[in-house]
Structures are given as structure tokens and as C-alpha cells.
Amino acid sequence: QMTWPPQSPDLNPIEMVWDELNHRVKEKQPTSAQHIWQFLQDCRKSIPHEAVLENAKSVQSCRQGKRCISVVIGAPKANTSQFNIAEGGSVYYCPWSLGQSECHNIEFDNQGDRIVTVSGTDYQAEVKSHQWFGATVRSHGDTILACAPLYSWRTKADIPQSDTTGTCYLSVKNFTKFVEYAPCRTVVLGGPGSFFWQGQVISAAKEEIIKAYYPGYFMQSVEGQTQTRQAQIKYDDSYHGKTFLSRNSITLLIPLLSKHMGSYFGYAVATADINNDGMSDLLVGAPMYMTRGSDSRLEEVGRVYLYLQRGPLDLEPTLNLTGTQVFGRFGSTIAPLGDLNQDGYNDLAISCPFGGEDQQGLVLIYNGFAGGLRDTPSQVIDGQWASGTVPASFGFALRGAKDQDMNGYPDLIVGAFGVDKAILYRSRPIVSTSASLTIYPTMINPEEKSCSVNNAHSWLCVCVCVPGFLVEVQLDRLKHMQKGGVKRALFVDSQQAMLQRSVRVRSGERVCHETKIYLRDDKEFRDKLSSIYISLNFSLDPQAAFDSHGLRPILNYQTIELIEQKVQILLDCGEDNICVPDLTLAVHGDRKEVYLGDDNLLTLTFNARNEGEGGAYEAELYVVLPPEADYSGIARNNEVRLTCSYEAENQTHYLSCDLGNPMKSGTSLWAGLRFTVPRLKDTRKTVQFELQIRSKNENNSHSEVVPYKLEVVVQADVILQGVSRPDKVFFPPPNWKVSKTPQEEQDIGPVVQHVYELVNKGPSGISHTVLQLSCPLSVQGQGLLYPLEMSTEGPLNCTTNYSINYLQLKVSIQLLTCLWMYDKECDTFVKVEQVSNKFSLTNKAVTWKNLEKVMTKCVPPLQVVTPLVWNKQDSQYSVPLWIIILAILAGLLLLALLIYVLYKLGFFKRSLPYGTAMEKAQLKPQAASEA
Missing domain, CATH: 2.60.40.1530 (ntegrin, alpha v. Chain A, domain 4)
Structure with a gap:
């Protein structure tokens, strides 16, 4: 036995028998007619019976007897072994398996340019260089079609130039016979393209092409060949683009006209039953569609139009999918994928070959449903190549709707001609499941202590019922998201806020798990008002083993993986458990003016009251300080102990003081705060403090903002x-x-x-x-x-x-x-x-x-x-001496006369007073009188 296909897949049966005989002679194996007949029977059984464009079924190994899907890929610019042909193009056959990715060239044509002799002169009849052979590749059954759209044929002998007519080759009976079909060689064109680029559709039966083909002859037409006619004299030349639906090969029906000129409407066309109503729907790509961006400038983003078929050829425009990548050419290729997620509706792949980072290309997967196609992609596949001078063009070619690895799910092949690669994306098995979370009771009464943990009373026991696979239950989820948040509820068994379990579930079964949680002491947390959210998150075990195809299953993307329930703490707020406080604030200060250049000590005394019917939870006094002020401390008060924190946020300094949790109804608090205002400037006439009471209640949670202004004075x-x-x-x-x-x-x-x-x-x-x-x-x-x-x-x-x-x-x-x-x-x-x-x-x-x-x-x-x-000046004459002596004598005489008069008057004879005599008498000793 030998492995199929051989290294040269174009060998005919005679060549195969000859190779086998040579092999048996070299290996000294039996070469009788019976053994050769058995070999041919084995090979006949090995020939694949079905082929699809890039997906072709074949037999991986006759020895293993296993079937697999192979891939046929066109390479329009590949060099071949044809004589004197440059970049003639090729088609590759790639058998696929988990351990094999080698591809082989299929030699549809191994000849160079053909020469014809006219009147004894040789002429080159065709040009195969740069013909782009393999630009179109299709397969059906055991037949593969490959075309060269840029193939050129010389229409007249006296004209040396050639016309681009195109040609196609058919491979039948699994590469054992190749025939050429080029019906456009009989057309003499007045311009490049049928009917001045109006285009043309030519149809012929495969059997007639094979029957009419004879090697060495140029086949121009076959029996039963049909083709579309030229349009009327007045045809549309608006460059808007049109798509036509054809009932047969001749008549054109139902033109679908684009409203945007130059959008390339009709560049890509695909049909698939999107809504599963039994009728094929139409999708039309316009990769150069433009829309206005945020700056009102036109941007080329591309668009895909969906037409649902409501009746025979009754198309209803249902959805327009617009690309988001500028110059990404969204809608260049559209490929039906089959039912990827096994929900009963066909899905679709749309390419954006120049989108993504570095314009490497994107492929977007859209899921169908009863109403048509969902407007958001369920998956986006991007090209994983480094940026280069030539974009990878990932997604320029797409092919899907075939199960390559035979795991029951259709796969996708993506071509990236910029990097000369074709990538096979295999669909992973999809698991559809659901989960539920039940909590009872839903109201926790802190006064009822029903269980004890580590000799400390907890408030309540809560039970949770969870089904799933890899299950994670998180208590007080919102507190996990807050930095430094205290988890108010914990599991009784682990005393943690998170529980993880791995659960094995069989198809159709339901697994439940029950556990208990408890509420911590109210002194350990502040938030008593908000609900405690308990979340359940489940997923497939990422460490699970691969299946027989080497893949791990995934959850259906529509599965709700996060489920939340909540419980509330019972408050003293009436039957509805809703507290509505009425908070009022009054502020007084010890001064109304502050002076430039001074420290300006300030004391603000406030009165905070709650006059509502319910308590204010996590109530605090919020003070916004002006930039010129600093917080000094709390004024001493024996009645109220205030706790305050001074913080700064975005250059705003604020002070928050705890007023109680809860601040019960009827509460009235008096307290004082001390500040300094040292950084005054003469540019401001006033500075202002803003004070407010805030709480976490949903209703009426804040008081009015009370401003306290100080006038800036120069002293x-x-x-x-x-x-x-x-x-x-x-x-x-x-x-x-x-x-x-x-x-x-x-x-x-x-x-x-x-x-x-x-x-x-x-x-x-x-x-x-x-x-x-x-x-x-x-x-x-x-x-x-x-x-x-x-x-x-x-x-x-x-x-x-x-x-x-x-x-x-x-x-x-x-x-x-x-x-x-x-x-x-x-x-x-x-x-x-x-x-x-x-x-x-x-x-x-x-x-x-x-x-x-x-x-x-x-x-x-x-x-x-x-x-x-x-000062007067000194006199020129001096006083005589005798006048001076006479004046002195006269003065002495006058003094003597004054003394004599006073003596006569008794001025110098004064008597002692009475008190003096008595004082002298008291000074005598008392001893004699006592004796």
C-alpha cells in the first residue's frame, strides 16, 4: 500500500502503476498482476469523494483508514516551473492533521506560452506571465476550478498586442484529469472588459466542458453555454455600484442600488440563511463606504448590507453594519460560517483586511438570530504579525462552513497574502449552561445573634445554593472594589469573604452547594446602610484536559456568568426600612475679621441637629477650607468627643468629622473647631469656610451648605x-x-x-x-x-x-x-x-x-x-571798682538792718509747744512709782 496523495498529485493511474512497479522491484517485492490489481483497488478506495474550495476531503493515510479535510489554496503570484513564465500563479493542496501542515503544488498547467503557425510564421498566441492563476479557486465534489483572470490571448494575427480574456482550468477525478475553459477568446473587445466594464456572466455545464476538451486545441465554446447580454444603450454610469439577482443565466432581475458613490457596493456578495426561515438571505459589501467623523470630515470605514428574503426574490433591507476602522476596508470579504455556537442560526465572518493596530487586518464574527444578524461582533480576530512595509492584509480571503477537524463545529480559514500565509481557526466545543443563586433570609437583624465564630457572636447565618463548574462566590462584592473597604460578611467555615469550589457536572445534571455566612460586629465596619451584594461567578476549569481533537471547550458567549443577589441590614427606620433624616447646621465664630500678616486664630462653633424621623448613617461634618487657612485642632469640650480627619484633594483642603453612625433622630451636637488663617493676600477682600452635614442615606442625605465669611482687613x-x-x-x-x-x-x-x-x-x-x-x-x-x-x-x-x-x-x-x-x-x-x-x-x-x-x-x-x-554782644566799657565795693557795702548794711528788726520782733525767741513737755515727762523711769 502507498500513502495518498503521492508527492506529485497530478500523476495519472499509468504513472502511478509504473512508480509502484519500480518501487517493488527495488524492494524485491511481488510484482505479479494480482498484486498490482490489489494495489489499484486500494488506491481507488483511497480517492476522496468530495472537495470544497479551500476545504477538500481526502484520506490522510490508507494504512490508518481515517478521513480528513484538506485545504486548497491559490497563490496568484507564485513562480512555477513553466518555461519562460514569470509569476504564473499556482494552486496548493494541503492535507491537514494535528501533526502535518505540508502543502503540495497542483500542476494544472505545466506548459509555457503556446505558439501557433499562420502562413508559415510562428506567433505567440497567449501570455501566461503575471496571469494571477489561482486568484479564483472553487471546488465541488471531486472537481476543483482554478482561474487566471489576467490571462491574455492574441485575438488577431496582425495585432501584436494581446487582450486580457482570462482562462480557467478544471481538475476532475481527484487530480487525474485537467481541462481548460476560456470562452472569452472569441470576443474582440473595444475596451478592457466585457461591454465597457459592464461585466458579464458565462455559464456552462461541467460535463460539456470535459466532453468538448481536447488537448492541443483551443476550446472557444461548448454546447449549452449561456451568457448575459449587453445592457441597454442608457445604462447607469454613476459609479454607485449595483448588485443583481439572477433567476437564470440570461435574464437580470432586481437591481440593488447603493446610495453612496464610490463605495464599491457589490465588491463582496454572499448568501446564507441567517434567520433560519428556510430562505437564503443576501449580504452585500461596500468596503469603501464613507461616513463623517467627529471632525465632520469624510472617513472611509466600509459597510455591509443585509437583505432578508421574505419571499421568492423579495428582499427587505434589514441591517447596515458599518466599520469603525478608518481605511480598514470593512466588508471586503464576507464568508458564511454555519452555526458556530449551535443556537440554530447561521453565523457570519466579515473581514477588515487593513484594520487593527498597524493595519495588519481584522476578522469579525457576527451571530445570527431570529431577527437577522446581531449588530455587534461576538469575536474579533486580529492578525498576529509584526508591522512591515506591506500590510499583512489578514482577512483578504475567507472560507468557512466546513468542519476541518471533524469535531462537529465548522471552522474558518483566513488568508493573509501580505505575509504569504493561510491560517486555519478551529472552533472549540461550546458548552451551554446556567446557574442560580438563592439567599435566605434577605434581611439581617443585627439584634438577633444566632451563631458564634471564635467565641465572638455573629449577627446572622445565611445559606447559599450554587450550581456550576469552577464556582467563585464573593461576599460584599462592592467592598472588594473599594480600596480599604471592610468586608461586612464572611463565610462561617473559612472566615473569608471569598469561596472557590471546583464542581464536576454531567450533561443535563444540576449540582447545588449550600454554605453559611455571618455578619461581623458593627464596631468593625461603618457602612450599615448599603446592601450587601453576594456574587456568583462560574467558568469552565482552565486546567481541564484537552479533548480528542486537542481543544478545550468554552462557554457560550451569551451565558450569564455573573449572578448577584443582595441582602440588607435591618435598620430602625420603620416598616419600609428607609431612613429619612432632616439635617440642619448652624455655625458661629469668634471673629469677623482677619488681618493681613497675622496668624489670625479662629474658632468655629457649630450645632448639628437631626430633626427627621430616621437616623443619618455615617453622618459627618464636611468643612471646606479656603487656601489661606489651616486646621489646628478641636476645641475642648467635655460633653462631645469629636474625631476629625484633615485631608487634601486636588489642591482643596477639607475636614471631615464623625457625627455618629447613626446620628439618631433628635440628636443635637455642639462642638468647636480651631483654625488659623496665616496666608492672606491683599488681592482678596474676604475668605470663606463652607460647612455641611453629609450622610450615606438615599433620601435627604445632606444639609444645606453653611458659608462662614471673614473680611480681610489691613491693620x-x-x-x-x-x-x-x-x-x-x-x-x-x-x-x-x-x-x-x-x-x-x-x-x-x-x-x-x-x-x-x-x-x-x-x-x-x-x-x-x-x-x-x-x-x-x-x-x-x-x-x-x-x-x-x-x-x-x-x-x-x-x-x-x-x-x-x-x-x-x-x-x-x-x-x-x-x-x-x-x-x-x-x-x-x-x-x-x-x-x-x-x-x-x-x-x-x-x-x-x-x-x-x-x-x-x-x-x-x-x-x-x-x-x-x-546772645547779646559784650559791652566796650567796664564797671568801676569803687561802684562794685560801694554796692557790696550797701548790701551788707541792708542785710544787718533786716536781722536787727527781726530780732526785735522776737523772731529768734520761739517757746516749746505743750506736747513736747508731756513727751519729756513720759520718758522718766516708772520704778519709783511702782515701789
């Missing part, structure tokens, strides 16, 4: 002080003489310095301050002060309307900084951030000689006084 304690140096001026100074042309400051008079100091003791800074200084320069038309020099310390900017030292006197003492000013205004700029700032201004002037006393004044509020005393 600065500014002190202006000054001193005169010297504090008193005597004029004229000693040895001073009047000079008609003064050169130095001493030539005018004594020097006086006034020093003014401006101090800001805060707390606020001063943004702009004006210091105005006025000094008397003359009195009654006579000069008083001569402004000589000014100096400042600090950021001062001074101006004056009077000339300083206009006589250009020489100054004896040079000061550091001089600003020319008098009767001036000094603008000081104080930084807001500084609490205290000090500035000084020194005024140096020379006093004129005309007045006796002068006061300088700084208004407001400081006065600096410099007294001026006039």
Missing part, C-alpha cells in the same frame, strides 16, 4: 518719631561774623539736623505710604532756614519743589545718600510680607540770624522743636 500700627540735633541753637555763635559772600556753611549760621523715623509695628504691611514734611524757610520776609542737605535710609523715593544748597556752600560732613528735597513728599513702599519696617529721613539745614525762637513741625502727627536763643 498697621505706624509710629512717626523725630529728634533735633542739637536740641537748642544759640545765635550768634562765638566768634562768628557776617559774610557778604558765604563760602561755607559756618558763614551763614549754626547747623541744625532733624531726624524723622517711621516704624510699622504691624501686624499688616503697608503697600503705599506718603510722608509729607513741611519746614519754615522764612519768617516775616527774613530767611530762617537754609536747606543744605538730605539723607535717607530705607526704600524712600522723595521729591521737592525747592532748591537744596542753591548757594553751593561747602558741606563739612558728607552724608551717605542725598535726595534733593524741601517742602517735600516722601513715598515709602512697604512690603506686605513684612510685619515691621523702619525708615528714617535726615534733614540738614543752617539757621539764619533774624529770629529769637523757632519751632519746626511735621504734620501729622509729629513736632520737632529747636529753640533759638539770641
Whole structure:
């Protein structure tokens, strides 16, 4: 026996017998006629009896006696062994099994371009190079059809050019006979394509083609051949695209017209009974259909139109499937798949050969149902190749509806010509099942403690009934999704919130499992209001063994794998178990103003009340702080113990304080919070705190937002002080003489310095301050002060309307900084951030000689006084000595006379008072009187 097919599948029976004889002679095996006849009988039994385009049934091995499906794949640009032919194209035969993927070339035609002789001259009659042989491949029964649409034939001998007419080859009797059929060789075209690209359909019986074929002759037509006629003179030339349904080979019926020009409507056409009503439905692809995107620009996405057949040739437009990949060419290929999910309705594969990441291609699977085709794909298959200069074009060719591995489910073959590959996708067995989850009771009463876990009382025991395969039960599922959420319910056996079980279920059986859960102590969690969700999730065991075909089953995609039930905690909220609080909030503060530059200690006292009919669960005071404020702590209160947390979120600082869980009806809480407001800016006039009571109740859960505003005030304690140096001026100074042309400051008079100091003791800074200084320069038309020099310390900017030292006197003492000013205004700029700032201004002037006393004044509020005393000059004549002696004697005589008069009057004889004598008597000793 030998394995079929042989390495050269085009061998005829004579060649096969010859090869077998050679093999037997070399191996010294029997070569009698009986043995050869037995060999032919075995091979005859091995020949496959059915073939389908890319799926062809054959026998894998005569020794094994097993049947399998093989694949026939066209390669239109493949190089062949034909003489002097470039990229003639080929068709490959690929037997398939789990351990085999080798393909063999089917030699439909092994000849080069044929030569004809006309009048003794040889002419090339055809052109097979670049003919795209294998662009169309179809199979039926034991026959395979392969066509070359770009095959060229020379129609006239005197015209050297050739016309593209196309040709086809038939392989019959499992590669034992090949015949050619090219009916277009008789047509002389005036343009490229039948009837100016209107197209044409030619039909002929396979038997007649085989009967009329004779090697070496060009067959032009066969008996019974039919073809469509040319359209009428006025035919549609709008480029909208049309699809026609044909009742026979000649008459064209029911044109289906696209409404979008250039959409390539009709590029792909397929028929299948989508809704299982016994009538074939039509699908038409328009891969270049365009729609407007988000920016209102046209985008090429592609579209597929579904027409359900309601009666004989009565097509109803039912659904339009529009692609989502720009330039993806959605709808380039449409392939019926058969019933993939075993629901009784045929499914469909639609290609998007340039979609997906890097434009490698996509294939989308759509499922049918009683109403037609579902509008969302149940599966998307993408091409798994690295991006290259040429797209993979995954999905450019599709073929389905055949069970390749014979596991009872149709498979899919996808072609990707950009990477020279064809991929077989095998359908996995589908398991359809359902599950249920039962919980009782559905209301938990925390006051009824019916079971104990680890010597701690739990609130309730709950039982769960679960069927499934690989089962996972999760308690309090929403808390699992929250970061740091406390699971309020646990399983009694494991004291965990999750239970996993592997359950083995046979077809048609139902398996249940019962377990108990308990509620934790209410001190361990806060959320008593929301429901406890218990979820059941089941799936097939991913570690299960492969079946005999090497596949693991999957669940039907429509199976509901997640089931949820909920239980509630019994609340003190009446029969409906719904609490409706009435939350009110009042806020008071110890100040209404805050000062720039100060820490601004603030205490807010609030009163939170619940005047509703039910408790407020997880009630909290929510305080939003302004950016200028900080939280300091809780004001001491012996009646209420408040717990607060200070957090920041998106540059917003907020404070939350627990008010009770629950905050029962009739509750009234008084408490205080301490803050500081140190980061004030002069750009804002007010700062505001926002306070609100929040709870987790579904109804009336929040109170009104209570704002507390503080006015931003600038408060600065500014002190202006000054001193005169010297504090008193005597004029004229000693040895001073009047000079008609003064050169130095001493030539005018004594020097006086006034020093003014401006101090800001805060707390606020001063943004702009004006210091105005006025000094008397003359009195009654006579000069008083001569402004000589000014100096400042600090950021001062001074101006004056009077000339300083206009006589250009020489100054004896040079000061550091001089600003020319008098009767001036000094603008000081104080930084807001500084609490205290000090500035000084020194005024140096020379006093004129005309007045006796002068006061300088700084208004407001400081006065600096410099007294001026006039000194008289010394006399030229001295007092005589005798006058001085006479004056002294007269004075002495007058003093003696005064003393004598006082003596006579008894001024020097004064008597002792009465009290003195008595005091002396008390000083005598008392011993004698006591004896």
C-alpha cells in the first residue's frame, strides 16, 4: 500500500502503476498482476469523494483508514516551473492533521506560452506571465476550478498586442484529469472588459466542458453555454455600484442600488440563511463606504448590507453594519460560517483586511438570530504579525462552513497574502449552561445573634445554593472594589469573604452547594446602610484536559456568568426600612475679621441637629477650607468627643468629622473647631469656610451648605518719631561774623539736623505710604532756614519743589545718600510680607540770624522743636571798682538792718509747744512709782 496523495498529485493511474512497479522491484517485492490489481483497488478506495474550495476531503493515510479535510489554496503570484513564465500563479493542496501542515503544488498547467503557425510564421498566441492563476479557486465534489483572470490571448494575427480574456482550468477525478475553459477568446473587445466594464456572466455545464476538451486545441465554446447580454444603450454610469439577482443565466432581475458613490457596493456578495426561515438571505459589501467623523470630515470605514428574503426574490433591507476602522476596508470579504455556537442560526465572518493596530487586518464574527444578524461582533480576530512595509492584509480571503477537524463545529480559514500565509481557526466545543443563586433570609437583624465564630457572636447565618463548574462566590462584592473597604460578611467555615469550589457536572445534571455566612460586629465596619451584594461567578476549569481533537471547550458567549443577589441590614427606620433624616447646621465664630500678616486664630462653633424621623448613617461634618487657612485642632469640650480627619484633594483642603453612625433622630451636637488663617493676600477682600452635614442615606442625605465669611482687613500700627540735633541753637555763635559772600556753611549760621523715623509695628504691611514734611524757610520776609542737605535710609523715593544748597556752600560732613528735597513728599513702599519696617529721613539745614525762637513741625502727627536763643554782644566799657565795693557795702548794711528788726520782733525767741513737755515727762523711769 502507498500513502495518498503521492508527492506529485497530478500523476495519472499509468504513472502511478509504473512508480509502484519500480518501487517493488527495488524492494524485491511481488510484482505479479494480482498484486498490482490489489494495489489499484486500494488506491481507488483511497480517492476522496468530495472537495470544497479551500476545504477538500481526502484520506490522510490508507494504512490508518481515517478521513480528513484538506485545504486548497491559490497563490496568484507564485513562480512555477513553466518555461519562460514569470509569476504564473499556482494552486496548493494541503492535507491537514494535528501533526502535518505540508502543502503540495497542483500542476494544472505545466506548459509555457503556446505558439501557433499562420502562413508559415510562428506567433505567440497567449501570455501566461503575471496571469494571477489561482486568484479564483472553487471546488465541488471531486472537481476543483482554478482561474487566471489576467490571462491574455492574441485575438488577431496582425495585432501584436494581446487582450486580457482570462482562462480557467478544471481538475476532475481527484487530480487525474485537467481541462481548460476560456470562452472569452472569441470576443474582440473595444475596451478592457466585457461591454465597457459592464461585466458579464458565462455559464456552462461541467460535463460539456470535459466532453468538448481536447488537448492541443483551443476550446472557444461548448454546447449549452449561456451568457448575459449587453445592457441597454442608457445604462447607469454613476459609479454607485449595483448588485443583481439572477433567476437564470440570461435574464437580470432586481437591481440593488447603493446610495453612496464610490463605495464599491457589490465588491463582496454572499448568501446564507441567517434567520433560519428556510430562505437564503443576501449580504452585500461596500468596503469603501464613507461616513463623517467627529471632525465632520469624510472617513472611509466600509459597510455591509443585509437583505432578508421574505419571499421568492423579495428582499427587505434589514441591517447596515458599518466599520469603525478608518481605511480598514470593512466588508471586503464576507464568508458564511454555519452555526458556530449551535443556537440554530447561521453565523457570519466579515473581514477588515487593513484594520487593527498597524493595519495588519481584522476578522469579525457576527451571530445570527431570529431577527437577522446581531449588530455587534461576538469575536474579533486580529492578525498576529509584526508591522512591515506591506500590510499583512489578514482577512483578504475567507472560507468557512466546513468542519476541518471533524469535531462537529465548522471552522474558518483566513488568508493573509501580505505575509504569504493561510491560517486555519478551529472552533472549540461550546458548552451551554446556567446557574442560580438563592439567599435566605434577605434581611439581617443585627439584634438577633444566632451563631458564634471564635467565641465572638455573629449577627446572622445565611445559606447559599450554587450550581456550576469552577464556582467563585464573593461576599460584599462592592467592598472588594473599594480600596480599604471592610468586608461586612464572611463565610462561617473559612472566615473569608471569598469561596472557590471546583464542581464536576454531567450533561443535563444540576449540582447545588449550600454554605453559611455571618455578619461581623458593627464596631468593625461603618457602612450599615448599603446592601450587601453576594456574587456568583462560574467558568469552565482552565486546567481541564484537552479533548480528542486537542481543544478545550468554552462557554457560550451569551451565558450569564455573573449572578448577584443582595441582602440588607435591618435598620430602625420603620416598616419600609428607609431612613429619612432632616439635617440642619448652624455655625458661629469668634471673629469677623482677619488681618493681613497675622496668624489670625479662629474658632468655629457649630450645632448639628437631626430633626427627621430616621437616623443619618455615617453622618459627618464636611468643612471646606479656603487656601489661606489651616486646621489646628478641636476645641475642648467635655460633653462631645469629636474625631476629625484633615485631608487634601486636588489642591482643596477639607475636614471631615464623625457625627455618629447613626446620628439618631433628635440628636443635637455642639462642638468647636480651631483654625488659623496665616496666608492672606491683599488681592482678596474676604475668605470663606463652607460647612455641611453629609450622610450615606438615599433620601435627604445632606444639609444645606453653611458659608462662614471673614473680611480681610489691613491693620498697621505706624509710629512717626523725630529728634533735633542739637536740641537748642544759640545765635550768634562765638566768634562768628557776617559774610557778604558765604563760602561755607559756618558763614551763614549754626547747623541744625532733624531726624524723622517711621516704624510699622504691624501686624499688616503697608503697600503705599506718603510722608509729607513741611519746614519754615522764612519768617516775616527774613530767611530762617537754609536747606543744605538730605539723607535717607530705607526704600524712600522723595521729591521737592525747592532748591537744596542753591548757594553751593561747602558741606563739612558728607552724608551717605542725598535726595534733593524741601517742602517735600516722601513715598515709602512697604512690603506686605513684612510685619515691621523702619525708615528714617535726615534733614540738614543752617539757621539764619533774624529770629529769637523757632519751632519746626511735621504734620501729622509729629513736632520737632529747636529753640533759638539770641546772645547779646559784650559791652566796650567796664564797671568801676569803687561802684562794685560801694554796692557790696550797701548790701551788707541792708542785710544787718533786716536781722536787727527781726530780732526785735522776737523772731529768734520761739517757746516749746505743750506736747513736747508731756513727751519729756513720759520718758522718766516708772520704778519709783511702782515701789
